[in-house]
Amino acid sequence: MPLMKSEHPRRPFALAVVILTLLILAWLPAAWWLSGSLTRSEAQRNVDDIRGRRVEMLKLQTSGFADRWRYLTTSPEIIANSPAVLRALAMPTHEHVNEANHYLDMLIERTIGDTIWVISTEGRIVLASDADKPTTLVGRTLHDQPFFRDVLKGQSGQFFGHGLYTGQPGFYFSVPIRVGSDIVGVAAIKVRIDTLDALFGDPSILISDQMGVVVMSKVRGLLWHTLPGAQAISPSLQTLRYGKASLEPIGLTPASSPLLPAGLFHKAGSETPYLFLSQRDGSTARLTLHMLLPLPELNRLPAQQRFYFALIGGSGALALALVTLLLTYLRHIKRLGRQLADANHELQRQADSDFLTGCANRRKFERMLEAELARSHRYGNALAVAIIDIDFFKRINDSYGHPVGDAGLMHLVRTVSAAIREGDLLGRIGGEEFALMLPQTSEQDADTVLQRLRAVFEAGGFTAGEQRIGFTVSIGYAAAAEADGIESLLQRADAALYAAKQGGRNRVCFGAAPAAAAQPNA
Ligand SMILES: Nc1nc2c(ncn2[C@@H]2O[C@H](COP(=O)(O)OP(=O)(O)OP(=O)(O)O)[C@@H](O)[C@H]2O)c(=O)[nH]1
Incomplete structure (x- = not known):
C-alpha cells in the first residue's frame, strides 16, 4: 500500500478557480447594478443640493427685479401728475420745458428705465429725460406706436415692441396725462432689453414674456426663442411684437438617462444635462425669470459608475477570491492531515507486520x-x-x-x-x-x-x-x-x-x- 494517496495537489485549487470564476461571474452584474444605484443616488443628492441653492438665488433675483419693475411701472403715473410736466404742457415756455426735462432726467436716474417721454396728443415728443443729448427723439413723431395710440384711446399699461427710430427692443409703460377729464398728452417710459440684460450678472438667468418667448438672455442663441409650453403666436403678431416672422423653440427636452436624476433637461445638440427653474413675482406677472443652468459635472456619471464598479466589483471579487482560497486551503490542509494520519497508521501497521x-x-x-x-x-x-x-x-x-x-x-x-x-x-x-x-x-x-x-x-x-x-x-x-x-x-x-x-x-x-x-x- 502506498504511503500517500496519489491525489494531484493542484486539483483542489483548480476546482477553487472554477468556483471562483462562477462566483465572480454572478457577482459582476450585481456590482454593476450597485455601482449604478450608488452613482444615481449621489447625483440625486448633488442635484437636489444645487437645485435648493439655485431656487433661493432665483427667488432673491426675482424679488429684487420685481421691486425695480414695480417702480418702473408706476413711474408714468408720477410723470402724469408732475406739476412741472403739466406746467410745461400747459405753457411750453423755454423755462418750463427745461424744468420739466430736468425733472424727467432726475426721475429716470432713479429707475432702471432708459428714457422718459412726454408725448403731445398729436404724437410728437415734447419732453424727454434725454432732451439735452444729441440722440434725443424730442420733436419726433410716435403716433403709430401702440404705447401712444392705444393709450390715447384710454388704455394704459405695459407694451412690448421695437423702437421706431432705434429699432431696439424693449418694454414701454405709458399712461394718459389728464387735465380734468381731458387727455392732454401721454407719459411713457422705455426700458431696453439690453438694459434688463445688464441688471443680471448671472448668464444662466433668462426672462420670458407672457407668450413664453425669451426676451432677455445673456446667451444670444436663446434670445427670441420660445420656451417649452409657449403659446402659439401668429406670424403677423410675431413680426409686430418681436420683429421676426418665426420663433424657434429653445430645444429643451426632458433628460432620460438611467443614471440622471429626474427633472433635468437636454438642450438640442448638447449632451450636457441642464437644470431649468422658473420663478414669477405677482408684480411682474407678465414676465417670468428662469434659470437655465448647465451641469457639466453630470457628464462624468458613466465614468463615475465605472469607477465605483471597479472599486466595488474589484474589492468584492478580491474578497470572494480570498474566502474561496482560504476555504480551499483549509480543506486542503484538512485533507493533508487525514492523509498524514492514514500514512502514519499504515507506517505503524508496516512497523508491526x-x-x-x-x-x-x-x-x-x-x-x-x-x-x-x-x-x-x-x-x-x-x-x-x-x-x-x-x-x-x-x-x-x-x-x-x-x-x-x-x-x-x-x-x-x-x-x-x-x-x-x-x-x-x-x-x-x-x-x-x-x-x-x-x-x-x-x-x-x-x-x-x-x-x-x-x-x-x-x-x-x-x-x-x-x-x-x-x-x-x-x-x-x-x-x-x-x-x-x-x-x-x-x-x-x-x-x-x-x-x-x-x-x-x-x-x-x-x-x-x-x-x-x-x-x-x-
Ligand atoms: N525460506 C526461508 N527460510 C528461512 C527463513 N528464516 C529461516 N529460514 C530457514 O529455516 C531453517 C531452520 O533450520 P533449523 O533451525 O535447522 O531447523 P529445521 O530444519 O526446521 O529443523 P527442526 O526445527 O529441528 O525440525 C534454516 O535453514 C533457515 O535458513 C525465511 O524467512 N525463509
Missing part, C-alpha cells in the same frame, strides 16, 4: 502479549501461548530453494490464521518460528486447538510449481501463571517446543509452570 507473511512481527506480538498478560493478571482470565515450529524446514529450503521455503512460511500463516479466533494473535518471532497467543483459553482448550492445528498441517500441504509439498509442525505451549512475565511464559512454551522436537516432532507439548506458581482459571 512481518514483511514476508504479513502477520504480526515479534515487536507487536510481545506488545500485545504484554497487554493481554496484564489483563489476565488483573481479571484472572486464562491465557495460553504456543510456539509453532516447522519440522525439518531446512530440508524444504535445501530441496526446493528459499522461495519455496518462503511459500511454506506463508502457507503456515494462512492455515493458522484461518483456524484461530478473532481475539487470538499469530506472530512471527524467528525465522521459521511462530508464536500464537490464545486469550481466554485454558490449558485443555489450548491443547485441543493446537492438536487440531498440528493435524491440519500433517494432513495438508502447499503447492509450489508442479510440486505438492507437505510439512508437519511441532508445538510447545504454556498457560499463564500469576508470577509470569512474557519472558517466563515464552520460555516455558519454548522449552515445551524443545521437548516436542526431542520427542520426535509432529507433536504438541505443554510447558508446566513451576509448582509454586498458581495458574488462574486452569
Whole structure:
C-alpha cells in the first residue's frame, strides 16, 4: 500500500478557480447594478443640493427685479401728475420745458428705465429725460406706436415692441396725462432689453414674456426663442411684437438617462444635462425669470459608475477570491492531515507486520502479549501461548530453494490464521518460528486447538510449481501463571517446543509452570 494517496495537489485549487470564476461571474452584474444605484443616488443628492441653492438665488433675483419693475411701472403715473410736466404742457415756455426735462432726467436716474417721454396728443415728443443729448427723439413723431395710440384711446399699461427710430427692443409703460377729464398728452417710459440684460450678472438667468418667448438672455442663441409650453403666436403678431416672422423653440427636452436624476433637461445638440427653474413675482406677472443652468459635472456619471464598479466589483471579487482560497486551503490542509494520519497508521501497521507473511512481527506480538498478560493478571482470565515450529524446514529450503521455503512460511500463516479466533494473535518471532497467543483459553482448550492445528498441517500441504509439498509442525505451549512475565511464559512454551522436537516432532507439548506458581482459571 502506498504511503500517500496519489491525489494531484493542484486539483483542489483548480476546482477553487472554477468556483471562483462562477462566483465572480454572478457577482459582476450585481456590482454593476450597485455601482449604478450608488452613482444615481449621489447625483440625486448633488442635484437636489444645487437645485435648493439655485431656487433661493432665483427667488432673491426675482424679488429684487420685481421691486425695480414695480417702480418702473408706476413711474408714468408720477410723470402724469408732475406739476412741472403739466406746467410745461400747459405753457411750453423755454423755462418750463427745461424744468420739466430736468425733472424727467432726475426721475429716470432713479429707475432702471432708459428714457422718459412726454408725448403731445398729436404724437410728437415734447419732453424727454434725454432732451439735452444729441440722440434725443424730442420733436419726433410716435403716433403709430401702440404705447401712444392705444393709450390715447384710454388704455394704459405695459407694451412690448421695437423702437421706431432705434429699432431696439424693449418694454414701454405709458399712461394718459389728464387735465380734468381731458387727455392732454401721454407719459411713457422705455426700458431696453439690453438694459434688463445688464441688471443680471448671472448668464444662466433668462426672462420670458407672457407668450413664453425669451426676451432677455445673456446667451444670444436663446434670445427670441420660445420656451417649452409657449403659446402659439401668429406670424403677423410675431413680426409686430418681436420683429421676426418665426420663433424657434429653445430645444429643451426632458433628460432620460438611467443614471440622471429626474427633472433635468437636454438642450438640442448638447449632451450636457441642464437644470431649468422658473420663478414669477405677482408684480411682474407678465414676465417670468428662469434659470437655465448647465451641469457639466453630470457628464462624468458613466465614468463615475465605472469607477465605483471597479472599486466595488474589484474589492468584492478580491474578497470572494480570498474566502474561496482560504476555504480551499483549509480543506486542503484538512485533507493533508487525514492523509498524514492514514500514512502514519499504515507506517505503524508496516512497523508491526512481518514483511514476508504479513502477520504480526515479534515487536507487536510481545506488545500485545504484554497487554493481554496484564489483563489476565488483573481479571484472572486464562491465557495460553504456543510456539509453532516447522519440522525439518531446512530440508524444504535445501530441496526446493528459499522461495519455496518462503511459500511454506506463508502457507503456515494462512492455515493458522484461518483456524484461530478473532481475539487470538499469530506472530512471527524467528525465522521459521511462530508464536500464537490464545486469550481466554485454558490449558485443555489450548491443547485441543493446537492438536487440531498440528493435524491440519500433517494432513495438508502447499503447492509450489508442479510440486505438492507437505510439512508437519511441532508445538510447545504454556498457560499463564500469576508470577509470569512474557519472558517466563515464552520460555516455558519454548522449552515445551524443545521437548516436542526431542520427542520426535509432529507433536504438541505443554510447558508446566513451576509448582509454586498458581495458574488462574486452569
Ligand atoms: N525460506 C526461508 N527460510 C528461512 C527463513 N528464516 C529461516 N529460514 C530457514 O529455516 C531453517 C531452520 O533450520 P533449523 O533451525 O535447522 O531447523 P529445521 O530444519 O526446521 O529443523 P527442526 O526445527 O529441528 O525440525 C534454516 O535453514 C533457515 O535458513 C525465511 O524467512 N525463509
